[in-house]
Amino acid sequence: MKVLLEAKSVSKHFGGLKAVDKVDMVINEGDIFGIIGPNGAGKTTFFNLCSGVFPVTGGEIFFNEENITNLRPDIIAKKGMARTFQNIKLFNYMSVLENIKIGFHIHSKTRMWDSILHTSVYKRDEKLAEEKGLEIIERVGLKDYKDTLAGNLAYGMQRRVEIARALALDPKILLLDEPAAGMNPNETMALMEFIKKLNQEGYTIAVIEHDMKFVMNTCNRILVLNFGKKICEGDSECVKANKEVNEAYFGKGIMVQGGTM
Amino acid sequence: MEYLLNQLVNGISQGAIYALMAIGYSVVVGVTGLITFTHGEVIMIGAFASFYIFQFFGNNLILGIAASFIASWLIGMFIYYVCYDRFFEAPSHISLICTIGASMLIKNLAQIYFGPNQKPMLNIIDNKVFRIGVLQISLIQIVILVTVIVLAGILAFFINNTRWGIMLRTVSQDKKAAYLMGVNVRRTAMIGNCIGCGLAGIAGMLISIYYQTLQATMGGPLGMKAFSSSVLGGLTDTRFSALGGLAIGLIENLGITISTASFRDIFAFGFLIAVLIIRPEGFASKKGARP
Amino acid sequence: MNEIIIRLKRFYENHKIITILIGSILLLLMPVIFPKSYIMGIICRILLYMILAGGLNVINGYSSQFCIGYAGFFCIGAYTEAILAVKLKINFWLLLPVAGIFTAVAGLLLCLPTLKLKGKYLALVTLGFSEIVRLVALNWSSLTGGPMGLKGIPVPRIFGIQFKSSLSYYYIFLLLVVVFLFVTRRVINSRIGRAWMSIREDEQAARSLGVDTYKYKALNFMYGAFWAGIAGAAYAPYTRYIDSTFFTLDEGFNILSMVIIGGMGTLVGPMAGSVVVNFLTELLRPISEYRMVAYAILIIAMMWLRPQGLFGASNSILAGRKINKKIRKAKKEVAA
Numbered sequence: 001m002k003v004l005l006e007a008k009s010v011s012k013h014f015g016g017l018k019a020v021d022k023v024d025m026v027i028n029e030g031d032i033f034g035i036i037g038p039n040g041a042g043k044t045t046f047f048n049l050c051s052g053v054f055p056v057t058g059g060e061i062f063f064n065e066e067n068i069t070n071l072r073p074d075i076i077a078k079k080g081m082a083r084t085f086q087n088i089k090l091f092n093y094m095s096v097l098e099n100i101k102i103g104f105h106i107h108s109k110t111r112m113w114d115s116i117l118h119t120s121v122y123k124r125d126e127k128l129a130e131e132k133g134l135e136i137i138e139r140v141g142l143k144d145y146k147d148t149l150a151g152n153l154a155y156g157m158q159r160r161v162e163i164a165r166a167l168a169l170d171p172k173i174l175l176l177d178e179p180a181a182g183m184n185p186n187e188t189m190a191l192m193e194f195i196k197k198l199n200q201e202g203y204t205i206a207v208i209e210h211d212m213k214f215v216m217n218t219c220n221r222i223l224v225l226n227f228g229k230k231i232c233e234g235d236s237e238c239v240k241a242n243k244e245v246n247e248a249y250f251g252k253g254i255m256v257q258g259g260t261m
Numbered sequence: 262m263e264y265l266l267n268q269l270v271n272g273i274s275q276g277a278i279y280a281l282m283a284i285g286y287s288v289v290v291g292v293t294g295l296i297t298f299t300h301g302e303v304i305m306i307g308a309f310a311s312f313y314i315f316q317f318f319g320n321n322l323i324l325g326i327a328a329s330f331i332a333s334w335l336i337g338m339f340i341y342y343v344c345y346d347r348f349f350e351a352p353s354h355i356s357l358i359c360t361i362g363a364s365m366l367i368k369n370l371a372q373i374y375f376g377p378n379q380k381p382m383l384n385i386i387d388n389k390v391f392r393i394g395v396l397q398i399s400l401i402q403i404v405i406l407v408t409v410i411v412l413a414g415i416l417a418f419f420i421n422n423t424r425w426g427i428m429l430r431t432v433s434q435d436k437k438a439a440y441l442m443g444v445n446v447r448r449t450a451m452i453g454n455c456i457g458c459g460l461a462g463i464a465g466m467l468i469s470i471y472y473q474t475l476q477a478t479m480g481g482p483l484g485m486k487a488f489s490s491s492v493l494g495g496l497t498d499t500r501f502s503a504l505g506g507l508a509i510g511l512i513e514n515l516g517i518t519i520s521t522a523s524f525r526d527i528f529a530f531g532f533l534i535a536v537l538i539i540r541p542e543g544f545a546s547k548k549g550a551r552p
Numbered sequence: 553m554n555e556i557i558i559r560l561k562r563f564y565e566n567h568k569i570i571t572i573l574i575g576s577i578l579l580l581l582m583p584v585i586f587p588k589s590y591i592m593g594i595i596c597r598i599l600l601y602m603i604l605a606g607g608l609n610v611i612n613g614y615s616s617q618f619c620i621g622y623a624g625f626f627c628i629g630a631y632t633e634a635i636l637a638v639k640l641k642i643n644f645w646l647l648l649p650v651a652g653i654f655t656a657v658a659g660l661l662l663c664l665p666t667l668k669l670k671g672k673y674l675a676l677v678t679l680g681f682s683e684i685v686r687l688v689a690l691n692w693s694s695l696t697g698g699p700m701g702l703k704g705i706p707v708p709r710i711f712g713i714q715f716k717s718s719l720s721y722y723y724i725f726l727l728l729v730v731v732f733l734f735v736t737r738r739v740i741n742s743r744i745g746r747a748w749m750s751i752r753e754d755e756q757a758a759r760s761l762g763v764d765t766y767k768y769k770a771l772n773f774m775y776g777a778f779w780a781g782i783a784g785a786a787y788a789p790y791t792r793y794i795d796s797t798f799f800t801l802d803e804g805f806n807i808l809s810m811v812i813i814g815g816m817g818t819l820v821g822p823m824a825g826s827v828v829v830n831f832l833t834e835l836l837r838p839i840s841e842y843r844m845v846a847y848a849i850l851i852i853a854m855m856w857l858r859p860q861g862l863f864g865a866s867n868s869i870l871a872g873r874k875i876n877k878k879i880r881k882a883k884k885e886v887a888a
Contacts (some may be wrong), residue, residue, distance in 0.1 A: 051760055077762035089757035091750060095865045103751045106762035108743045112771070116735050125743055149867060169762060223730035296672045343852060352869055354618055355859045357675065358812055362851035364807060369844040402578050403731070481801060485683070488676055496672075529689050530680035538665040 002029040002066070003083075004173055004204050005050065010059035012045055012228075019045045021228040022059065027221075028171070032221030033206040036239075042207045044086050047175050049085045052076040058123055064172065078106050080172035084162045084179060085161050086208075092151030096161050099150050100136055101129045103168025133168065140164045140194070154186045156201040165192075173204040181213050193217050216240070224248070263395045268514045274476040275407040278467050282483065283490035283502035284413060285460035289337075289495035291433040292453025294503020295353060297360040299340050300461055301484020302367040305477065307333040307390050308469040308548020309375055311380055320385045321462040322404070333462025336367065337455035345454065347446060348422045349436065359443050364480070379476045412460060413503065420499075429453045433497065461487070482526055489533035495542045508532070554866055558738065579726060583719040590849045592718040596790070598830045599725035600783055603732050605810040605822030608780030610736060613816030613870065614745065615772040616752035618675040621682025622807050622810025627689055627799035629784025629885040634702045634794055641806070642692050644708035645715065648785050654782025656774040667766045682804050690796040702818045705737075705788050722791050728786055732779060737819055745829075748772050752817075802844070809847045813854055817865030824863045 005027040012020040020042045027033045035043050050061055052073035052172075060069045068076050069089075080142055082103075091099050108125035115122055134220055137146050140160045145153060159179055166174055180188045188211060199205055209215045215222060222239045224231040224249045226248040232239055239245055273392050286300050310332030311325035318324055344359035389400040420426035429438040432449045440446045469475040469485065494501025509532055513525045564571055578585075586592055604626060611619045632651040636642045642650075661683050666674045689696045696702065708715045708724065715721045739745055747768045750758035759765050788794050806829070814825020829847065836843045854861060860871040 053756070053760070057660065073759040074754075074762050074764045077760055083760055085757070085760075088756050091753040091757065092871060093753060093871075095864075098746070102746055102758065102761055102763070105743060105747055105750075110743040112739065112744065112775075115739045115744055118738065122742060129743070165761065269854070296675070351859070353672065354616065354870075355855050357618065357672070358808075358859075359852055359855045361805060361808070362848045362855070365844055366848035366852070369841070369848065373841050373845075397835060482683075485679065489680070492673070492676070524687070524691070527684055530684050533680050534665065534677055537677060541669045541673055 002121075003027070004029045004031075004063070005206070006062040007046075007050065007138075008060045008062070009111075010046070010061060011057045012042075012049055012054060012091055013057040018228050020049065023228070023230045025230070025233065026056075027206055029172075029204050030199070030202075031204055031221055032195065032219045033204075034215040034222040035206065035208045035225065035226035036212075036222060037231075038208070040046065041225040043225055044177055045228075046225065047083060047177055047206075047208060051075075051081055051175060063177060065101050075238055077169060077171075078214070080169075081175065082166035082171035082222070083175035084159075084166055084170040084177055086177040086181070087110055088155075088158050088162055090150040090158055090162055090165075093149060095147045096137065096144040096150055096153070099131050099161055100133045100165050100168050103136075103165045104132060105128045106169060114140060122246065136164045137170075139167075155182045158183075159191075167198075167203075171203070174198070176205065176207045178208050179208065180209055180214055188214055265515075266395060267397055269511070270396060270398050270402065271472070272511035272514035274405050274471070274510070275514060276328035276507035277406050278464050278471065279490050280503035280506030281409045281412060281467070281484050282461055282487040283494075283506040283539050284416065284499045285457040285464065286487040287491045287494055287497050287499045287502040288416075288429075288460070288492070289454050291499075292457070293345050293349075293450045294431050294433070294436065295348070295360075296488075296496070297340070297344070297355045298357070298484065298504075299344070299360045299364045299367065300458075300487045301332050301463045301480030301482070302364045302371070302481050303336055303458045303480075304342070304465035304468070304487070304512050305371060305475070305480040306336045306367065307459075307465035307473045308382075308479065309371070309465075309477075310462065311466035312380065312469065314540075315382065315385055321535075322386070325385070326408070326463055329462040329466040330459040333458040333460075333465070334455045334522040336462075337458030338451065338479075339363075340458070341451045341454045345450065349450075364484075368478065368480055369514075375477045377477055378476050381473060382475055383473055385387055385470045401471055405471060408463070408467060412463065412498075416456075416460070416499070416501065422426055425449075429456075482529075485526075485533075489529045489536075490543075492533055492536045493544060495544075498544075501544050505532075553862070557863060582726075583722055587719070589718045591675075592722055594723055594725055594834055595717045596725050598826050599729050600787060600790075601777055601807065601810060601826040601830060602729050602823050603725075603786075604807045605814065606729075606732055606736065607776045607783070607825050608807055609811045609816055609822040610748075610779070612774060613821065613865065614637065614740065614752060615709055615748040615769060615774060616671070616870070617769055618671045619678045619773070619776065619882055620639045620675050620808060621642035621680070621804050622684075622776075623801065623802070624682035624685035625655050625659060625803035626778035626787075626803070626807075627796070628658050628779030629687050630788040630794050630799070631689055631696055631702070632781070633785035634705045634788040637706050637789065638702055638704060641706070644706070644785075644789055645710065648782060651669040651785035652778045652781040655784070656778040659769055659774045659777025660775075663770055666771055669744070674793070679801070679804075680751035680802060682799075685882050686796050686801075697795070699795065701793060702788075703793040703801070705792045705794070707792070715789075717791075724786060724790075728782060729837070732782075733819060733823075733852065740819070744768070744771070749868070751786045806847075808852055810865075812851050812861055813847075815861030815864030817860060817868050817870050818863055821861050821863045821884070827862065828862070 003026055007023055007025040009022045009024060010020060011022050021044060049056050052071050055070045056077065060067060062068065063079060063081060068079065099212045108128065110122045110125045125251055137143055140163065142157060142160060145157065150158060152162065163179065180191055183191060194212055195205055207219065221235055224232045224239055224245050231248060232242045277455050282304060290296055307329035311329040313327040314325050319452055342355050344363050348356035386401045386404055391398050413475045420429060428444050431442065432446055432453065436446050436450050486509055491502035491507030493505030512532065514527050564681065568774050582595060583592055608619060608622045611617050622789055629651045632654050633647045636647055637644065642824020645709050666677050690699055714722055750763055751768060752766050755765055809826035810829045812825065814829055832846060833843055860866055864870060
């Protein structure tokens with residue numbers, strides 16, 4: 001089991017607020033790794049630390065055995081980490097296909113001269129972007145919408161576009177921040193299947209989610225955060241039974257038997 | 262040595278005027294949350310307002326201050342409605358371009374109606390010079406320093422100790438939250454903008470009195486100095502903006518021995534770029550803020 | 553407005569060859585159609601400003617960095633050509649690219665310290681830069697002739713033809729505009745242009761997709777500066793005399809207003825902007841003091857009614873929140 005993404009005692013303080021407090025985490029290659037916790041637990045901040053959006057206040061992050069702590073987000077993306085955002089950051093005024101083409105940026109080499117003179121490098125890159133872009137669009141089932149402005153799509157479809165764009169990077173790991181937010185049960189089921197399928201194709205996936213059914217049924221390992229601290233890390237059974245997790249969600253005084261949530 | 266000390270006095274006096282302009286600018290940018298290019302023009306309007314008051318009513322300083330404040334306040338309202346009111350939710354470059362348009366409009370209309378030439382503004386305050394040891398300080402400089410300090414004091418009191426001041430501060434920190442707390446964000450933003458403009462107008466009067474001249478095109482370089490000064494405070498902090506103004510005034514006067522007027526302007530711009538390179542958010546720290 | 557643009561586009565698509573053919577013939581025969589040098593002078597101005605507005609548009613419109621001090625680059629290009637041509641007698645055709653590259657380097661030096669800053673700071677820095685350049689040009693008399701400027705700038709020659717009048721110089725400007733459009737179109741429709749647009753639309757998202765935003769912002773700035781340099785280098789031998797008064801902040805606002813009015817984020821926008829603004833200049837000549845007033849009002853009106861400009865990119869964040877309203881309506885229809 002190769003360790004793909006590892007966080008060692010990672011902290012992020014905003015002034016006096018400890019948003020993330022000495023969190024350890026190990027994601028193995030091939031995992032579908034869930035990160036759960038009440039609102040404000042620090043999950044998105046943790047993602048932001050991993051993907052380079054914020055600098056850490058303490059601790060280290062290793063990706064593929066390489067120390068990526070505090071590297072720039074675009075460098076981390078080049079190393080194979082792709083992510084989506086909690087509040088969908090699509091290029092709303094560009095078409096779906098154009099959005100996805102940007103994902104191929106790191107796989108293309110066109111320089112100024114190439115673009116002006118339409119060299120073979122340029123032609124190859126454009127062909128790649130066009131063909132692979134269409135391929136990915138088919139994979140997520142949005143073929144009919146390839147020329148629609150991304151901002152005009154329904155919410156669930158926008159999420160799919162964001163995931164498709166992340167896939168264009170051909171990443172080793174996908175960080176999905178609340179991908180099921182705003183989806184109805186059918187859409188959530190479809191998303192679960194899609195993520196399982198991606199995992200079978202070889203992508204390691206880390207998901208922040210609130211939907212417990214989703215997390216318990218798709219993730220093989222789970223990290224629970226509360227108030228920035230790690231409460232527990234393990235497989236779904238272990239987490240369900242953990243006293244602290246139950247307290248975090250349900251408060252002290254009620255112990256949920258068997259974890260039917 | 263004596264020369265240096267006197268240049269120091271000159272630098273502080275000039276710096277005080279720049280500080281007032283910068284304070285005004287930081288209030289405007291702080292409260293509205295939008296950068297403006299109109300500050301220079303507001304300074305100019307204040308200067309001209311006081312000019313005409315002095316022409317018709319004699320050298321009454323208090324009247325001059327009132328006139329320049331009111332005239333700039335009114336221009337501030339115009340600028341607010343044209344450039345800010347509808348653009349709070351829009352991408353920020355739109356209001357920025359609007360302020361460029363507004364500044365072009367005001368400047369060129371001023372050139373048409375006031376004439377493009379320099380106008381003399383002579384002897385508003387008697388040119389008495391006081392000696393304190395080797396130091397020479399003129400009455401004009403004393404008036405400037407007193408005016409600026411008093412105004413800064415009034416502003417500080419207003420912002421920290423009155424209800425309006427609290428509203429201004431809330432709007433400058435988080436408009437949505439202020440709105441949810443029942444603050445009339447639009448009106449407060451307008452008032453903040455107008456206060457900043459009013460201060461700028463008074464600064465315009467002071468600088469015209471100091472240099473005994475005013476011109477419809479004076480706004481440009483002065484506006485630049487206003488925001489060069491306020492970058493020291495991250496564009497929104499009044500204390501550091503004032504400090505920036507003083508610094509620029511000092512640099513200009515201490516450097517005057519080795520250069521001409523053009524190079525004074527270059528210093529100001531160089532200062533701006535240097536501050537932005539070293540510490541772009543300014544030196545005022547915002548504790549606990551999310552990056 | 554959008555319908556007019558769509559109809560124009562469709563007309564062009566359907567009659568491409570004919571429009572290009574007739575258009576090219578008309579353009580090539582301009583000096584024959586308008587043999588008066590006054591009119592050709594205006595046309596030359598329009599072409600010159602097409603390059604300037606176009607270059608500024610690449611910076612402001614495609615990557616949404618905010619440059620207000622474009623006159624500074626124009627100044628550097630012009631003075632580079634003038635100084636090297638007058639003092640070292642270097643050939644115009646060689647100086648064109650040299651001035652462009654030199655100005656591009658200046659652009660790089662300018663934007664390096666500001667890459668990590670928010671856009672508003674870049675705007676201020678470019679303003680300061682533009683003034684510093686002008687002041688240096690005004691004061692460094694030994695190099696730039698100071699307030700007296702540089703005169704006697706040699707006229708370009710090729711195969712024995714001298715480009716002295718606006719009727720002949722027209723072809724130089726025309727060539728430069730064509731080259732500019734050709735090159736810029738190719739750059740925009742490539743990975744580089746897409747990177748620029750992604751930075752404009754959402755810089756943070758672009759970064760998490762692997763776009764090195766610093767590198768591309770710098771590249772974008774250099775590209776814009778390059779063309780200002782070319783325009784300057786073409787301008788100096790045309791007027792045969794330059795001094796620092798040609799490159800004031802007002803000149804920068806002049807170019808900016810063409811971009812704003814004509815349109816940002818498209819290739820056509822700045823071209824239209826140059827035509828509109830220069831046309832207005834001529835129209836308002838009898839009341840020339842009101843010219844800047846007219847531009848100011850136009851700029852404000854444009855920001856109120858159509859922030860992306862007449863022919864600007866409606867499909868971009870430049871269009872402001874008006875698009876958001878339309879999208880929200882459309883979303884409700886799709887979801888319903």
